[in-house]
Amino acid sequence: MPRAGLTAERLTLAGAELADEVGFDQVTVSALARRFDVKVASLYSHLKNSQDLRTRIALLALEELADRAADALAGRAGKDALAAFAGVYRDYAREHPGRYAAMRMPLDPGTAAASAGVRHARMSRAILRGYDLAEPDQTHAVRLLGSVFHGYVSLELAGSFDHSAPDPRETWPRIIDALDATLRNWPAS
Amino acid sequence: MPRAGLTAERLTLAGAELADEVGFDQVTVSALARRFDVKVASLYSHLKNSQDLRTRIALLALEELADRAADALAGRAGKDALAAFAGVYRDYAREHPGRYAAMRMPLDPGTAAASAGVRHARMSRAILRGYDLAEPDQTHAVRLLGSVFHGYVSLELAGSFDHSAPDPRETWPRIIDALDATLRNWPAS
DNA sequence: GCAGCTGCCTAATACCTTTAGGCAAGCCGC
DNA sequence: GCGGCTTGCCTAAAGGTATTAGGCAGCTGC
Numbered sequence: 001m002p003r004a005g006l007t008a009e010r011l012t013l014a015g016a017e018l019a020d021e022v023g024f025d026q027v028t029v030s031a032l033a034r035r036f037d038v039k040v041a042s043l044y045s046h047l048k049n050s051q052d053l054r055t056r057i058a059l060l061a062l063e064e065l066a067d068r069a070a071d072a073l074a075g076r077a078g079k080d081a082l083a084a085f086a087g088v089y090r091d092y093a094r095e096h097p098g099r100y101a102a103m104r105m106p107l108d109p110g111t112a113a114a115s116a117g118v119r120h121a122r123m124s125r126a127i128l129r130g131y132d133l134a135e136p137d138q139t140h141a142v143r144l145l146g147s148v149f150h151g152y153v154s155l156e157l158a159g160s161f162d163h164s165a166p167d168p169r170e171t172w173p174r175i176i177d178a179l180d181a182t183l184r185n186w187p188a189s
Numbered sequence: 190m191p192r193a194g195l196t197a198e199r200l201t202l203a204g205a206e207l208a209d210e211v212g213f214d215q216v217t218v219s220a221l222a223r224r225f226d227v228k229v230a231s232l233y234s235h236l237k238n239s240q241d242l243r244t245r246i247a248l249l250a251l252e253e254l255a256d257r258a259a260d261a262l263a264g265r266a267g268k269d270a271l272a273a274f275a276g277v278y279r280d281y282a283r284e285h286p287g288r289y290a291a292m293r294m295p296l297d298p299g300t301a302a303a304s305a306g307v308r309h310a311r312m313s314r315a316i317l318r319g320y321d322l323a324e325p326d327q328t329h330a331v332r333l334l335g336s337v338f339h340g341y342v343s344l345e346l347a348g349s350f351d352h353s354a355p356d357p358r359e360t361w362p363r364i365i366d367a368l369d370a371t372l373r374n375w376p377a378s
Numbered sequence: 379g380c381a382g383c384t385g386c387c388t389a390a391t392a393c394c395t396t397t398a399g400g401c402a403a404g405c406c407g408c
Numbered sequence: 409g410c411g412g413c414t415t416g417c418c419t420a421a422a423g424g425t426a427t428t429a430g431g432c433a434g435c436t437g438c
Contacts, residue, residue, distance in 0.1 A: 003403065003404085003416060003417070004416085004417075005416095006416080006417085025214065028393095028394065028395090029394075029395070029396090030393075030394055030395080031394095038417070038418095039417070039418060039419080040394080040395080040396090041395095041396080041397085041398095041417080041418070041419080041420090042416070042417045042418070043417095044395090044396070044397080045415080045416060045417075046416090049395075049396070050394085050395065050396090104343075104347065106347050106348060109352065112352075113352075121353075136354075136355045136359065137363070139353065139354070139355060139360070140359070140360045140363040140364065140367075143341065143344070143350060143357070143360050143364070144337070144341075144360075144364050144367060146340065146344055146349070147336070147337050147340035147341035147344060147364070148333070148336050148337055148340055149340070150340040150343065150344060151335065151336035151337055151338070151339040151340020151341070151343070152332065152333075152336035152340070154293070154339065154340070154343070155332070155335055155336055155339060158293060158295050159295060160335070161332060163298065163301070163302075164310075164328065165325070165328070166325045166328060168332070170325065170329070171328070171329045171332050171333075174326070174329040174376075174378070175329065175332070175333050175336070177376045178329075178330075178333060178371050178375065178376060179371075180376075181371060181374065181376045182367050182368075182370060182371045185370065185374070186367065187363075187366045187367060187369075187370045189363070192385060192386070192434065192435080193385085193386075194385095195385080195386085217424095217425065217426090218425075218426065218427090219424075219425055219426080220425095227386070227387090228386070228387060228388080229425080229426080229427090230386080230387070230388080230389090230426095230427080230428080230429095231385070231386045231387070232386095233426090233427070233428080234384080234385060234386075235385090238426075238427070239425085239426065239427090379438100380437105380438090381436100381437090381438090382435100382436090382437090382438105383434100383435090383436085383437105384433100384434090384435090384436105385432105385433090385434080385435095386431105386432095386433090386434095387430100387431080387432080387433095388429105388430090388431080388432100389428100389429085389430085389431100390427100390428085390429085391426100391427085391428085391429105392425100392426085392427085392428105393424100393425085393426085394423105394424080394425080394426105395422100395423085395424080395425105396421100396422090396423090396424105397420100397421085397422085398419105398420085398421085399418100399419090399420085400417105400418080400419080400420100401416105401417090401418075401419100402415100402416095402417090402418095403414100403415090403416080403417095404413100404414090404415095404416100405412100405413090405414085405415105406411100406412085406413085406414095407410100407411095407412090408409100408410085408411090
């Protein structure tokens with residue numbers, strides 16, 4: 001009987017694929033074992049437990065999305081950067097709904113601090129350099145960006161926009177326009 | 190042996206309380222049975238299955254929030270209405286995180302159409318009457334409002350704002366200000 | 379006060395999670 | 409090449425959740 005060659009990395013990647021196919025909360029140690037044609041208990045040499053698997057998928061997704069965003073942001077500034085960042089975010093969620101859902105999983109503080117989440121935060125701030133915002137408004141604006149992107153993407157993914165015209169494809173650029181206008185003209189305290 | 194007096198309504202309410210206490214995805218038929226000191230199988234006379242329970246909790250939350258929002262909106266218009274609506278949304282999520290999470294559960298189209306979700310949509314549109322937006326911009330704006338509220342509230346609930354100053358309490362009103370400004374000055378197509 | 383309905387129970391199946399302990403595959407030195 | 413050791417994957421087992429089938433008894437209506 002040859003060995004299956006499991007590693008935490010391969011399991012995480014397969015778990016991410018599984019998440020995209022069947023939904024993040026259907027990602028189960030058992031399903032993963034089936035996918036590798038291996039007994040369930042075997043995975044516990046590589047994963048601490050089910051929660052560990054989910055956390056690894058979340059961290060993978062954060063890294064992947066941060067990489068894509070960094071690529072998209074290179075050489076752009078202002079509204080151009082804003083639109084590129086937003087586009088990456090949305091596209092990733094549409095291509096990888098399971099991974100996207102994984103990203104929203106609460107991480108414990110230590111894990112979060114060591115994750116690519118901090119790159120995301122830095123990139124948001126980098127985008128805002130194209131606008132003229134001093135602290136604390138910059139932080140408020142970072143949170144606004146995060147809220148809009150995450151909120152829109154998750155409502156769209158949940159199908160909340162499906163049953164009313166117009167097509168969400170039209171709404172997205174208009175929201176970018178609105179955000180850009182808001183940032184250029186941030187209301188004074 | 191006296192009967193426990195279970196009904197779908199009591200189960201739903203208890204399920205909602207359970208969700209607020211331990212999180213929506215920890216709401217389980219078994220836990221609910223324990224709470225009523227009753228055997229698990231007994232609940233299946235009142236609930237079709239676990240999914241049915243979750244759906245009922247979601248519908249309850251949608252109703253409750255719609256009621257609160259309607260109260261808050263009465264007699265208000267413009268930014269006043271916007272801030273009141275936003276406040277209700279956020280407060281509800283903080284008071285009832287489990288119910289709030291339940292609301293984000295995907296509903297099948299028929300159920301969604303019969304739910305209080307339509308009241309939410311109507312109220313969003315009502316708020317926008319205080320601003321001068323024609324279709325399709327009004328729909329874009331409805332989606333923006335939904336995205337910001339949902340996005341902010343769920344990021345805050347997930348603790349995403351916990352580890353950076355300033356306090357989210359300061360950010361929220363500034364985001365309302367920014368939204369108000371955006372709506373008053375919606376960028377032309 | 380009893381007949382019938384129906385609410386709650388027991389029993390059983392199936393799946394997921396997790397731990398403990400065993401066997402052998404494959405790499406390491408010789 | 410070969411013997412030993414590590415360790416990857418296995419069997420076994422216990423415990424939790426979901427769900428269905430079928431039974432008995434408590435309540436309601438007459």
